[in-house]
Amino acid sequence: xxxxxxxxxxxxxxxxxxxxxxxxxxxxxxxxxxxxxxxxxxxxxxxxxxxxxxxxxxxxxxxxxxxxxxxxxxxxxxxxxxxxxxxxxxxx
Numbered sequence: 001x002x003x004x005x006x007x008x009x010x011x012x013x014x015x016x017x018x019x020x021x022x023x024x025x026x027x028x029x030x031x032x033x034x035x036x037x038x039x040x041x042x043x044x045x046x047x048x049x050x051x052x053x054x055x056x057x058x059x060x061x062x063x064x065x066x067x068x069x070x071x072x073x074x075x076x077x078x079x080x081x082x083x084x085x086x087x088x089x090x091x092x
Contacts, residue, residue, distance in 0.1 A: 004028040004051055006037060008066030013050040013082050015064075020045040028053075032066070042079040050082035062087055 003026040004014035014028050020041045028037035037053065045051050050064070056076040061068040070089045076082060 002027055002029050004037075004039065006030045006053060007032065007064060009033045010063055010066045012052065012054045012056060012061075012063050014039065014053050016045050016047050016049055016051060019047050020051065026051075040079050041081075042077060043081055045081045050087075052076045052078050052080045052082050054078055056082075 003018055003020055004016050005028060006014040009032045022041050022043040024041050026039045026041060028039060030037055039051060039053055041051060055078050056062055056072040058072050058074050060072050062070050062072060068090055070087045072086060073088050074086050076086050
């Protein structure tokens with residue numbers, strides 16, 4: 001079963017395709033590279049929300065679709081939920 005997808009080869013976040021329970025080992029898929037990915041959710045992550053696939057330091061870029069979509073407003077650990085509480089959009 002696939003739990004999350006990453007869209008681009010340079011993405012450091014994936015998108016949950018099901019609700020992800022914290023602590024669960026997850027299987028993912030990179031759409032661009034056709035690679036199988038693995039991650040462990042650090043907390044519950046709702047369907048459609050992002051999971052960090054690598055650590056991102058505060059001020060670092062969050063990349064989805066091979067494009068920076070925003071900056072981390074605090075340190076984000078691998079496996080953490082990435083959303084408005086720790087991500088500032090690049091759009092405004």
